[in-house]
Amino acid sequence: MGRNIGSQVFASVLVNALYAMKNMPIMLVNTLLTPFSFLIVITFISRGALLGVAIEGALIMTMVLNGLGLQGDLSHLKNDMKLQEMVVGSPTSASVYLIGMAMSEIIYALPALILLIILSALFLHLTLLGILAIAGAMLLMFIVAVALGFFFSTLTADVIQSFAFSGMLSMLLSALPPVYYLITYIPLPYRYLAYLSPTTFAAQIAQNAAGFVSLSTSSLITDWIVLAAVAIVFLFIAIKKSRWVEI
Amino acid sequence: MTSIVCKKLSKRYGKESLALDKVDLSLNMRGIFSLIGRNGAGKTTLFRVLSTTLLPTSGSATIDGVDVVKTAKEIRERIAVVPQEARPVAWMTPKETVTSYLMWRGFNYGEARRRADEALKLLGISKFSNKLNQRLSGGTKRKVLVATVIASDADIIFLDEPTTGLDPISRGELWDLLLKLKKTRFIFLTTHYLEEAEFLADKIGILENGKLLSVGTLQELRKKMGYPYSVKILGKTGKANVKRGRVVKGRDGYTQIFTTEEEARRLGGHLIKTKTRFSSNPVSLEDIFYYFVKKSVNEEERNDGPEYR
Numbered sequence: 431m432g433r434n435i436g437s438q439v440f441a442s443v444l445v446n447a448l449y450a451m452k453n454m455p456i457m458l459v460n461t462l463l464t465p466f467s468f469l470i471v472i473t474f475i476s477r478g479a480l481l482g483v484a485i486e487g488a489l490i491m492t493m494v495l496n497g498l499g500l501q502g503d504l505s506h507l508k509n510d511m512k513l514q515e516m517v518v519g520s521p522t523s524a525s526v527y528l529i530g531m532a533m534s535e536i537i538y539a540l541p542a543l544i545l546l547i548i549l550s551a552l553f554l555h556l557t558l559l560g561i562l563a564i565a566g567a568m569l570l571m572f573i574v575a576v577a578l579g580f581f582f583s584t585l586t587a588d589v590i591q592s593f594a595f596s597g598m599l600s601m602l603l604s605a606l607p608p609v610y611y612l613i614t615y616i617p618l619p620y621r622y623l624a625y626l627s628p629t630t631f632a633a634q635i636a637q638n639a640a641g642f643v644s645l646s647t648s649s650l651i652t653d654w655i656v657l658a659a660v661a662i663v664f665l666f667i668a669i670k671k672s673r674w675v676e677i
Numbered sequence: 678m679t680s681i682v683c684k685k686l687s688k689r690y691g692k693e694s695l696a697l698d699k700v701d702l703s704l705n706m707r708g709i710f711s712l713i714g715r716n717g718a719g720k721t722t723l724f725r726v727l728s729t730t731l732l733p734t735s736g737s738a739t740i741d742g743v744d745v746v747k748t749a750k751e752i753r754e755r756i757a758v759v760p761q762e763a764r765p766v767a768w769m770t771p772k773e774t775v776t777s778y779l780m781w782r783g784f785n786y787g788e789a790r791r792r793a794d795e796a797l798k799l800l801g802i803s804k805f806s807n808k809l810n811q812r813l814s815g816g817t818k819r820k821v822l823v824a825t826v827i828a829s830d831a832d833i834i835f836l837d838e839p840t841t842g843l844d845p846i847s848r849g850e851l852w853d854l855l856l857k858l859k860k861t862r863f864i865f866l867t868t869h870y871l872e873e874a875e876f877l878a879d880k881i882g883i884l885e886n887g888k889l890l891s892v893g894t895l896q897e898l899r900k901k902m903g904y905p906y907s908v909k910i911l912g913k914t915g916k917a918n919v920k921r922g923r924v925v926k927g928r929d930g931y932t933q934i935f936t937t938e939e940e941a942r943r944l945g946g947h948l949i950k951t952k953t954r955f956s957s958n959p960v961s962l963e964d965i966f967y968y969f970v971k972k973s974v975n976e977e978e979r980n981d982g983p984e985y986r
Binding site for chain 2: 433434435437438440441442444445449450453454457507510511512513515516517518519520521522523527675676677
């Protein structure tokens, strides 16, 4: 029979997002907590001065955390449920599974994203170009996080091992970079460490788009090139080097 | 007819663990092929290589002439797999579980839901269709997974120890279903329940330490064993005066003699005369399994006595 690729993608969305949201809505609370908790803390500490930066940070972090969440979700489905093995032994390919699961994470993040977009409309004064820049940076960071999450999930043999990977990835993509505040807040010798994380480049693009920092054209171009290159490299690694079939 | 051919198929995990050791297998059959073996014998490894979810280290395997490694994509169009220890996702219902699996196989949403309803009804679990999987019993969860492959269009079904942990009634229900299913599909089944293989399988393979010891129908295995009859005597064999056969110390205080039909008759007559309690039957799969597996392990570990020819 002719296989419907749309159905194969939608199956992942159903399993990892829609059915979970429908049958266990409490799981949605988790997607809201982390980005909003940082947003609230940073806003209070800065007495409201960093509210705009924190909203942008929360937008980027929602994409990063949900992208990284894919690693935990896939590890659970693979190692605890053996679901991935059932899918491997079916007509669905690794890339179709990855696309479906990535879409499921975006759908799962929608409640948080909608709230943050409302806050952005209220507290940020963005031009159309600025909105596009922020959306582009969010998308690229999501690709980076999803690709890394997928790659590591295929390597893990159990969920505990996957916690170790997710801890390292969270450190690299969310704790290290200045997402909820400006990079200038980090003392100079340590500032360069932040550039180890692609999230720093995404945050700079977003902060520039909202006018919180003013980057030179060359810096802005560099940020876009680095972010795009990292996304392409990690996506390539995820597609080519992930262990879909075990060795 | 489905043909499965393995040529010197080996799988090594790391440097030391050889899970499959140059397995040669040639099947051309309908119905159910059951692979039996002890824990760690290599059943799941062979299952996973053939179901395209694990790469072998060397050798080759084909299903209907199609290589399971080089042309896995083609194989995956025709197979459906339920791995060992698979569980339906906790936050989904049985209907959602079957529906989503069918959609991964390429069915559209409407058709997948229709087939899911049919499969759940066939398995007698339609009353649980909309209940969360996490609230189902272990047996019903296994049935949900079997429903996924039944509902599919796959003509080759791989089931890895599907009845492990099921109560006798649930196991019996699943057996009945597999007997119905084998009329239209080929089923590759691994199990360590010998009675399950004996009851269901059209052909049986015995795997031990990664080596395929023997393959055939129950009758063929009896022939290969050389002694198609078993005489069990309470006590020592001395009373039996065995002329032909292999004498094995039973685990239950009995002495067991594997022998020919003719010798079993002769022994029977002799034991009646000496008023010795005994039973005489064709050898069971359990007898065959112990015979082949014990032959393959270290001689020192063997529990059996002399062979009379």
